[in-house]
Amino acid sequence: METIKLTIDNKVVEVAKGTTVLKAAKEAGIHIPTLCYLHLHDLNIENKPAGCRICVVEIEGRRNLAPSCVTECLEGMVVSTHNIRVLNARKTVLELILSDHPTDCLICAKNGNCELQTMAQEFGIRKIHYEGEQSTYREDTSPAIIRDIDKCIMCRRCEMMCNEVQTVGVLSAVNRGFMSVVAPAFERNLDHSECTYCGQCVAVCPTGALTEVDHTNNIIRALADPTKTVIVQTAPAVRAALGEEFGMEPGNLVTGKMAAALRRLGFNYVFDTDFAADLTIMEEGTELLDRLGRYLGGDTTVPLPMLTSCCPGWVSFFEHQFPEMRDIPSTARSPQQMFGAIAKTYFADKIGVKREDLVVVSIMPCLAKKYECQRDEFSTNGNPDVDFSISTRELAHLIKQSNIDFDSLPDEDFDNPLGESTGAAVIFGTTGGVIEAACRTAYEVHTGKKLEKIDFMELRGMEYIREATIDFNGLPIKIGIAHGLGNARKLLQDIKDGKSEFHAIEIMACPGGCIGGGGQPLHHGDSSIIKARQKAIYREDAGKTIRKSHENPFIVKLYEEFLGKPLSEKSHHLLHTHYFDKSKDVTVE
Amino acid sequence: MAIIKLSESKLNELRDVCKSFNNDKGELINVLHKAQGIFGYLPAEVQEVIAKELSISVAHVYGVVTFYSFFTMLPKGEHPVSICLGTACYVRGAEKVIDEFKRILNIGVGETTPDGKFSLACLRCVGACGLAPVVLVGEKVYGRVAPDGVKDIVAEYAK
Numbered sequence: 001m002e003t004i005k006l007t008i009d010n011k012v013v014e015v016a017k018g019t020t021v022l023k024a025a026k027e028a029g030i031h032i033p034t035l036c037y038l039h040l041h042d043l044n045i046e047n048k049p050a051g052c053r054i055c056v057v058e059i060e061g062r063r064n065l066a067p068s069c070v071t072e073c074l075e076g077m078v079v080s081t082h083n084i085r086v087l088n089a090r091k092t093v094l095e096l097i098l099s100d101h102p103t104d105c106l107i108c109a110k111n112g113n114c115e116l117q118t119m120a121q122e123f124g125i126r127k128i129h130y131e132g133e134q135s136t137y138r139e140d141t142s143p144a145i146i147r148d149i150d151k152c153i154m155c156r157r158c159e160m161m162c163n164e165v166q167t168v169g170v171l172s173a174v175n176r177g178f179m180s181v182v183a184p185a186f187e188r189n190l191d192h193s194e195c196t197y198c199g200q201c202v203a204v205c206p207t208g209a210l211t212e213v214d215h216t217n218n219i220i221r222a223l224a225d226p227t228k229t230v231i232v233q234t235a236p237a238v239r240a241a242l243g244e245e246f247g248m249e250p251g252n253l254v255t256g257k258m259a260a261a262l263r264r265l266g267f268n269y270v271f272d273t274d275f276a277a278d279l280t281i282m283e284e285g286t287e288l289l290d291r292l293g294r295y296l297g298g299d300t301t302v303p304l305p306m307l308t309s310c311c312p313g314w315v316s317f318f319e320h321q322f323p324e325m326r327d328i329p330s331t332a333r334s335p336q337q338m339f340g341a342i343a344k345t346y347f348a349d350k351i352g353v354k355r356e357d358l359v360v361v362s363i364m365p366c367l368a369k370k371y372e373c374q375r376d377e378f379s380t381n382g383n384p385d386v387d388f389s390i391s392t393r394e395l396a397h398l399i400k401q402s403n404i405d406f407d408s409l410p411d412e413d414f415d416n417p418l419g420e421s422t423g424a425a426v427i428f429g430t431t432g433g434v435i436e437a438a439c440r441t442a443y444e445v446h447t448g449k450k451l452e453k454i455d456f457m458e459l460r461g462m463e464y465i466r467e468a469t470i471d472f473n474g475l476p477i478k479i480g481i482a483h484g485l486g487n488a489r490k491l492l493q494d495i496k497d498g499k500s501e502f503h504a505i506e507i508m509a510c511p512g513g514c515i516g517g518g519g520q521p522l523h524h525g526d527s528s529i530i531k532a533r534q535k536a537i538y539r540e541d542a543g544k545t546i547r548k549s550h551e552n553p554f555i556v557k558l559y560e561e562f563l564g565k566p567l568s569e570k571s572h573h574l575l576h577t578h579y580f581d582k583s584k585d586v587t588v589e
Numbered sequence: 590m591a592i593i594k595l596s597e598s599k600l601n602e603l604r605d606v607c608k609s610f611n612n613d614k615g616e617l618i619n620v621l622h623k624a625q626g627i628f629g630y631l632p633a634e635v636q637e638v639i640a641k642e643l644s645i646s647v648a649h650v651y652g653v654v655t656f657y658s659f660f661t662m663l664p665k666g667e668h669p670v671s672i673c674l675g676t677a678c679y680v681r682g683a684e685k686v687i688d689e690f691k692r693i694l695n696i697g698v699g700e701t702t703p704d705g706k707f708s709l710a711c712l713r714c715v716g717a718c719g720l721a722p723v724v725l726v727g728e729k730v731y732g733r734v735a736p737d738g739v740k741d742i743v744a745e746y747a748k
């Protein structure tokens with residue numbers, strides 16, 4: 001490896017050729033502030049438009065200050081990261097950004113969690129020396145995401161996520177100069193675009209320009225209504241991240257404290273989406289075996305590979321971008337919706353509450369779930385199966401508002417019957433988890449044998465596209481995994497071109513899977529947090545006594561008492577869905 | 590906005606243009622240039638076709654269209670009015686002429702009257718500086734235009 005020697009702040013540094021000044025400084029323990037720059041190292045995502053100019057440094061012999069995020073180190077370079085010229089320039093840049101930014105931080109959704117606010121605080125800004133016009137733009141509220149462009153600093157991180165990582169292509173910088181904004185085509189609102197609501201734009205937005213639609217007040221109201229029975233389900237990835245909102249180290253599992261907090265918030269029953277994840281495996285796994293059986297029996301019309309369907313961002317993606325392939329994904333509803341459907345039928349009957357009087361709340365690491373639960377096909381007579389979906393962040397707010405000292409809560413269990421789950425369900429929270437869970441059940445159902453090794457290590461990891469062949473007792477099953485919609489697109493294109501040899505593919509819209517979801521505590525560019533959450537998920541799985549979905553006793557009971565068997569008529573009605581061609585939704589006015 | 594129906598033959602012409610640039614996304618600006626030549630403006634449907642042909646997002650196409658002032662999403666009027674803002678015309682009072690057109694037609698620069706008759710645009714130097722300030726209506730050139738002459742020019746076409 002060719003290396004280069006340079007001096008940064010009087011310190012001689014040796015770095016690999018091609019290293020930027022910003023990274024070289026970091027290696028030398030010098031933290032140059034950045035705003036538009038974003039590097040999610042473990043996910044191989046980098047945004048460096050050199051737009052904000054906060055990271056400028058002085059390089060000896062150069063007339064102008066240089067943005068360190070895009071300036072490559074050269075042999076013998078002498079860099080100063082904090083002399084008076086640099087500090088003045090940096091402060092001026094920040095003041096100029098602030099001069100076109102609202103200062104109503106106290107009532108901003110990102111208050112206390114805003115990178116611009118933090119920087120203003122660190123820089124000790126007490127006065128903005130530039131007064132002038134402020135740009136204004138209409139607020140855009142969609143079912144999941146709010147765009148408040150007045151708070152946008154044009155860092156272009158959202159654009160990079162939407163276009164390069166997710167290849168959804170909804171957001172672009174439009175117009176020019178002072179009038180420029182990041183917007184969908186023709187400046188339509190998000191709900192008139194191909195937005196999947198994956199929320200990755202929200203996850204990287206440094207300010208309050210992109211936030212989620214907040215339903216916490218709806219939940220407070222529902223909990224206060226004596227005529228309602230309010231139940232809650234929590235997705236697997238939430239327990240691996242919620243602790244971060246209370247200052248815990250990333251990777252802390254707070255399953256028990258979370259259940260305790262939800263009970264103290266006043267939910268009548270504290271249930272687990274994991275239960276529904278086990279149910280999903282029963283349906284989806286059976287569907288996979290059914291398709292494979294028919295295919296191996298000589299039926300060439302069977303749609304293969306089967307794609308997973310538990311991720312609503314992914315569902316929207318193929319409905320918009322690959323509608324002609326919408327018969328390929330499993331028809332199984334997502335765990336959130338399976339939970340809602342079972343709660344408002346089976347469980348409502350069990351406790352003798354009318355569907356209208358039962359409020360189902362979901363806690364999700366996801367923003368697309370807010371949209372999913374509002375889809376027409378998931379309601380009966382206008383009453384949705386899941387009434388409100390809130391993010392991990394919103395749950396943290398709810399807990400803090402309710403005077404609950406999260407740290408000191410005891411570990412409590414979920415309620416039954418919809419709170420019991422297996423290790424297979426927990427791993428739904430990470431990339432590779434759904435397909436591993438499906439393999440655990442499908443293998444045993446197909447072969448009639450007990451799995452010797454429950455852990456399918458070959459399906460785990462963080463590489464964007466992974467493949468493995470699982471031996472189903474002499475029958476080789478080819479599995480594909482993709483996370484991040486851009487990678488999903490690659491596998492989809494292969495299927496379209498007839499080049500795919502997979503039998504089943506797991507797809508999750510967010511990089512890392514749900515642990516990296518758009519509703520999770522903000523990582524602020526530190527992707528090691530997402531890795532830590534992944535480890536926590538596998539730890540939770542390993543610690544479970546039951547680790548295969550079909551062995552969940554309450555799932556067995558649900559089939560005995562109510563559903564019959566997987567893919568039964570009742571299952572089809574309650575647990576499966578169909579997809580739409582949404583490509584026509586975006587047309588000329 | 591009214592429903593815009595673009596003729597199939599023009600759309601095919603547009604697809605041929607994209608093809609002539611090998612459907613290369615790097616040629617977006619050239620394609621847009623030609624497209625505006627074909628349609629006179631760049632309505633949403635045209636941008637959607639271009640996005641599809643060049644395999645880029647519509648948002649990106651729209652971003653480029655809105656960045657360059659040359660590109661317009663508004664159809665030009667039956668009689669496009671252009672006022673020269675070159676140095677000579679400018680110092681001889683072109684600005685006041687524009688203001689008068691704006692007042693009489695009740696539209697801004699870059700806009701089209703609701704009846705589709707007139708559109709208003711500015712340009713830089715038509716090479717007739719001796720006639721400054723210069724106004725073009727379609728292909729016809731009007732020289733030494735004073736603000737009080739504007740109403741007569743408009744009247745000529747208003748029938």
